[in-house]
Amino acid sequence: MSLVIMRVMDQEDQLASLPANWFPAQTWTLRVGAGGMNNTTRFVEVGDRTYVLRLYETHRDTNKIKFEHSVLLRLAAIKAELPYDIPMPLELPNGGTMVTLGDGEGKIAALFTFTDGENPIELGLSQLHEMGKAVGQLSAALATINMELKPEYAPYYEIEHIHPSCKPEAIRTFCLQAPESFLPQQEELAYIFGRYMALYAAIPTIRQLPHQLVHGDINGSNMLVNEEGQLAAILDFEFVTIDARVMELAVCLSDLIDPSLSEDRLKTNCRTFYEGYRQFIALTQEEKGILPLLIELRRLDVFIHFLGRYLDGVDPQGVLVDIITNTYEKTKWLQEHDTLLQFDQM
Incomplete structure (x- = not known):
């Protein structure tokens, strides 16, 4: 048996034993289901309740x-203000x-x-409007929280820390x-670097824009909708930090x-x-005016993240x-269609 297979089996054995830390006197079952890209996820069944185990x-x-x-x-304390679920970590018996x-x-x-x-697949206009409301509601709730702990993740614009x-x-x-x-991509890379410098x-x-706590990664893979297509939850707060408010x-x-x-449909x-x-x-007005550049920042952040993954093997x-x-x-398209996102006119 190869070392890789043995390690996978060892991890599965450890995962199977983990629920005992939260439920020492109960019986549970563990099942595999759809999970995120960055972490290992298992679903824990305890009686008629289901929980999500994240590694x-x-x-x-x-x-x-x-x-x-x-x-x-902290969000749990103001949960009544949010008409959808957010994941809550369960406390261990010993804290x-x-x-x-x-x-x-x-x-x-x-x-x-x-x-x-x-996860939502295709969104109609009514769903887009409701999800926009949901993001606004979450942002408003996060703005009320003052953390004593220091965030570990840097804001998006500190690109040297991506x-x-x-x-x-x-x-x-x-x-x-x-x-x-990567020579076939030379022209594309040169253009990307030009946009990187514009952002820099x-x-x-x-730095002068309003700052607050932001989720930082709200997208379709971190949202759940119910059978009626209504937003049921916003997930995965792993990268929550303090950043420019409009970055959300x-x-x-x-x-x-x-x-x-x-263009008409996108607009x-x-x-x-x-x-x-x-x-x-x-x-x-300053936040609205810089929004198109911050949309580019999100795209550049993804590029730098995956460049790092490639360099690390x-x-x-x-x-x-x-x-x-x-x-x-996407960055070239945004440059050519910047008038599409002129929210400072609204």
Whole structure:
């Protein structure tokens, strides 16, 4: 039996034993189901209740998890203001909300409440409006929370902190002196680096915008809808931090930008989402004006994240090539259609 298979089996055995930390005197079952990209997920059945067991794969940092869980628990106190679910970490009998595996790697696990639903696939205008409202409601709720703990994740605009292997010089070298295997993407990489520098120049302006807690990764994969298509939950607060308030909206709109759609349809989709959002958040003119650039920032953040994964040997070349193409197409499209997102006129 190969070492890799043995490690997988060992991890499954450890996962199977983890619920005992929360339910020492109860019987449970563990099942595999759909999960996120960054972490290992299992579903725990205890009586007639279901919970979500998450094994954090992206880091072993207890401070990051403690901050995430603290924000969620603070949100629980104002849950009545949110007409949808958010995951709540379950406290262990002896206190705390996380367990460190004895696997020699220091992986961390936590148990969360479960909400039944599916990720949205196609969104009509009424759903986009309701989801815009939901994001506005969450942003308004997060604005009321003052954390004593310091956030571990940097804001989006601190691009030198996106990935430890992607400091500014490493990004410059890769984009402007691409390895031979990436020469077919040379033009795309040079364009991406130009947008990176434009963003870098705008950082002093972004720092002056209103700041607060933001989820930072609201997209279709982190939302659940019920059988009627209504929003049931916003999930995965792993990257919650303090950032420019408007970045929450920029992340959502970035997910809606699909260059294959007509300009009229894209404009309608984005404006409909924004109309829902603005019912709860009144952006300043400065926030509205810089929104198109922040949508680009989200795309560049994804590129830098996957560049780091490639440099670390986590992803093969093909994955990064796809990300380069997607980043180039979306940032170029945004530059050519910047008038589409002029929310400062609203």
